[in-house]
Amino acid sequence: MVRKIGIDLGTTNLLICVDNKGVIVDEPAVITVDAATKKCIAAGANARDMLGRTPKNLICVRPLKDGVVADFEATEMMLNYFFKECDLKGMFKKPVILICHPTKITSVEKNAIRDCAYRAGAKKVYLEEEPKVAALGAGLEIGKASGNMVLDIGGGTSDIAVLSLGDIVCSTSIKTAGNRFTHDIIENVRSQRKMYIGEQTAEEIKKKIGNALVLDEPETITVSGRDVETGLPHAIEINSNEVESYIHNSLREIVHATKTILEVTPPELAADIVQHGLVMTGGGSLLKNIDVLMREELQIPVYVADNALRCVVDGCTAMLENL
Numbered sequence: 001m002v003r004k005i006g007i008d009l010g011t012t013n014l015l016i017c018v019d020n021k022g023v024i025v026d027e028p029a030v031i032t033v034d035a036a037t038k039k040c041i042a043a044g045a046n047a048r049d050m051l052g053r054t055p056k057n058l059i060c061v062r063p064l065k066d067g068v069v070a071d072f073e074a075t076e077m078m079l080n081y082f083f084k085e086c087d088l089k090g091m092f093k094k095p096v097i098l099i100c101h102p103t104k105i106t107s108v109e110k111n112a113i114r115d116c117a118y119r120a121g122a123k124k125v126y127l128e129e130e131p132k133v134a135a136l137g138a139g140l141e142i143g144k145a146s147g148n149m150v151l152d153i154g155g156g157t158s159d160i161a162v163l164s165l166g167d168i169v170c171s172t173s174i175k176t177a178g179n180r181f182t183h184d185i186i187e188n189v190r191s192q193r194k195m196y197i198g199e200q201t202a203e204e205i206k207k208k209i210g211n212a213l214v215l216d217e218p219e220t221i222t223v224s225g226r227d228v229e230t231g232l233p234h235a236i237e238i239n240s241n242e243v244e245s246y247i248h249n250s251l252r253e254i255v256h257a258t259k260t261i262l263e264v265t266p267p268e269l270a271a272d273i274v275q276h277g278l279v280m281t282g283g284g285s286l287l288k289n290i291d292v293l294m295r296e297e298l299q300i301p302v303y304v305a306d307n308a309l310r311c312v313v314d315g316c317t318a319m320l321e322n323l
Contacts, residue, residue, distance in 0.1 A: 006316025012155025153284025
């Protein structure tokens with residue numbers, strides 16, 4: 001019997017599910033390579049812990065950027081690593097693979113994803129758009145003749161789509177998402193607080209005190225880095241209202257893109273969305289109060305899916321049954 005594998009090939013996280021087994025890999029999409037031999041040293045959480053801490057002979061790489069393959073060899077190496085770890089490949093058991101990708105990517109980018117899967121040992125490769133799979137994973141009944149709206153904020157892209165009768169009616173994808181929030185924090189701490197911080201520190205700030213709204217009683221966190229002027233190690237205190245000001249423009253871009261899709265939604269489907277609301281998925285939807293911000297801006301009900309981080313891979317699991 002042919003093994004079926006579903007892959008959420010995210011910019012930040014890689015999730016792999018297998019038919020009848022569920023999710024078997026949930027790891028950061030990072031790989032560490034030996035600069036001389038070009039061999040994989042570590043992948044996933046182990047490689048992420050090495051980010052910004054490697055000697056010259058090791059290179060830490062995020063092989064995906066903005067939801068698409070940026071480093072072909074590293075992506076293939078990463079897939080091979082996890083397939084081998086989970087015993088998913090072999091001469092007599094080439095799997096059928098379903099991979100999810102952002103909407104609005106080019107045919108060249110689609111071919112790069114497909115080629116990576118084939119080189120990693122796939123027998124056949126299917127591609128599916130992320131918002132459709134995320135809607136399925138969030139438990140929406142997308143097969144009916146009624147409108148459902150999904151906003152999937154991942155690491156590299158935010159995908160917005162209106163679905164009806166099992167497919168996408170209108171959609172868009174913007175390269176403003178979780179990684180942009182992190183970059184905004186790094187750049188603004190450098191320019192406004194005169195301190196260099198690393199990616200992992202910025203991630204910690206975002207997750208612990210990041211907020212989409214200005215609060216009367218902001219939360220605070222103490223972070224360490226390198227002083228811009230003296231070059232010495234230094235610690236400062238940052239509050240959640242500062243973080244909101246850092247990521248404010250990126251949040252406005254997501255709001256604007258969502259409004260743009262609502263403006264081109266057919267009237268009957270728009271009427272359904274007023275009743276059903278907008279469902280938010282992906283890691284970016286876990287930013288505190290982002291659902292409140294979207295509700296205030298769009299004037300429709302907004303919900304964050306219970307399994308926001310795993311909606312896409314859960315949708316993959318459901319789709320594998322019909323492959």
